[in-house]
Amino acid sequence: MSRLDDALREALRTQDPGPEFTARVLTAAAGARGKQSWWQLPRLRWATAAALACVLLAGGSLEYRREQEERQGRLAKQQLVLALRIAGSKLNLARDRIQRLNAGD
Amino acid sequence: MAAATNPVMGREPLPDFASLVRANQAMVFSIALHYAHDRSAAEELAQDVFLQLHRSLGDMQSAEHAARWLRKVAVHRSIDHARRSRFRPQVGLEDAPEPVTPAAAGDPMLTERLRRLVASLPEKPRAVMILRYQEDLDPEEIAATLGMPLRTVKSHLQRSLVMLREKAGRAFTPAAGRQNLSTEMGEVE
Numbered sequence: 001m002s003r004l005d006d007a008l009r010e011a012l013r014t015q016d017p018g019p020e021f022t023a024r025v026l027t028a029a030a031g032a033r034g035k036q037s038w039w040q041l042p043r044l045r046w047a048t049a050a051a052l053a054c055v056l057l058a059g060g061s062l063e064y065r066r067e068q069e070e071r072q073g074r075l076a077k078q079q080l081v082l083a084l085r086i087a088g089s090k091l092n093l094a095r096d097r098i099q100r101l102n103a104g105d
Numbered sequence: 106m107a108a109a110t111n112p113v114m115g116r117e118p119l120p121d122f123a124s125l126v127r128a129n130q131a132m133v134f135s136i137a138l139h140y141a142h143d144r145s146a147a148e149e150l151a152q153d154v155f156l157q158l159h160r161s162l163g164d165m166q167s168a169e170h171a172a173r174w175l176r177k178v179a180v181h182r183s184i185d186h187a188r189r190s191r192f193r194p195q196v197g198l199e200d201a202p203e204p205v206t207p208a209a210a211g212d213p214m215l216t217e218r219l220r221r222l223v224a225s226l227p228e229k230p231r232a233v234m235i236l237r238y239q240e241d242l243d244p245e246e247i248a249a250t251l252g253m254p255l256r257t258v259k260s261h262l263q264r265s266l267v268m269l270r271e272k273a274g275r276a277f278t279p280a281a282g283r284q285n286l287s288t289e290m291g292e293v294e
Contacts, residue, residue, distance in 0.1 A: 012223065
């Protein structure tokens with residue numbers, strides 16, 4: 001072991017910053033925990049994710065129901081139009097027959 | 106504060122945060138202090154390192170793991186701090202009085218001069234010297250801590266010692282101190 005080694009070990013020996021430092025670090029850590037963003041809290045993060053999933057599921061379900069109703073409405077409209085067309089052609093037929101009967105008189 | 110649960114079975118439970126701070130604060134603070142040669146900057150750096158530990162406490166497996174982690178983070182944070190602030194020693198090396206006689210063991214002037222000289226080394230060699238002489242790590246451990254090839258660590262140690270010997274003045278000249286540089290180099294190897 002050389003004298004330079006000894007001198008370097010002496011110069012670079014560890015120094016304790018003291019109990020005030022410990023207290024300061026613990027206070028800062030407690031403060032950091034208090035200031036922790038909600039997203040950094042695991043339980044809240046899972047709860048938020050679950051709530052978001054529920055909202056998305058409910059929204060999706062509502063949207064599906066709305067689309068189903070819209071489709072049924074379109075179908076009903078088509079059926080009504082068809083029924084009106086049939087009724088119209090039947091009325092035309094009836095009117096033609098009446099006219100022919102009147103003409104035969 | 107209760108001790109944190111250790112995820113790895115069969116190991117000692119991880120001590121609580123306060124115990125980890127008390128057990129490692131001298132090491133972390135001294136790395137920062139010897140690196141920056143500035144007490145307030147060292148305290149700030151050391152506090153940041155412990156706050157980072159607080160956030161990563163769940164990843165720690167044992168007290169020893171935490172100590173190794175703290176040493177590594179302290180060195181890397183000190184290097185980053187030096188790069189960010191473009192740290193230069195506040196007192197020039199020329200201002201430090203050069204010893205004119207062989208230094209006695211525990212000479213406060215020599216000790217302070219050596220601290221300044223170490224703090225004036227380039228970033229990586231400075232980190233190598235602090236880990237070698239403060240933490241008493243061997244070159245392999247230093248290489249692992251700094252993520253540096255072993256050969257580079259040895260080279261930094263050799264060059265730094267030569268530079269320190271030259272700049273520390275007469276205290277370590279062969280005539281005065283009966284130093285043998287080749288012995289030292291052999292030790293590094």
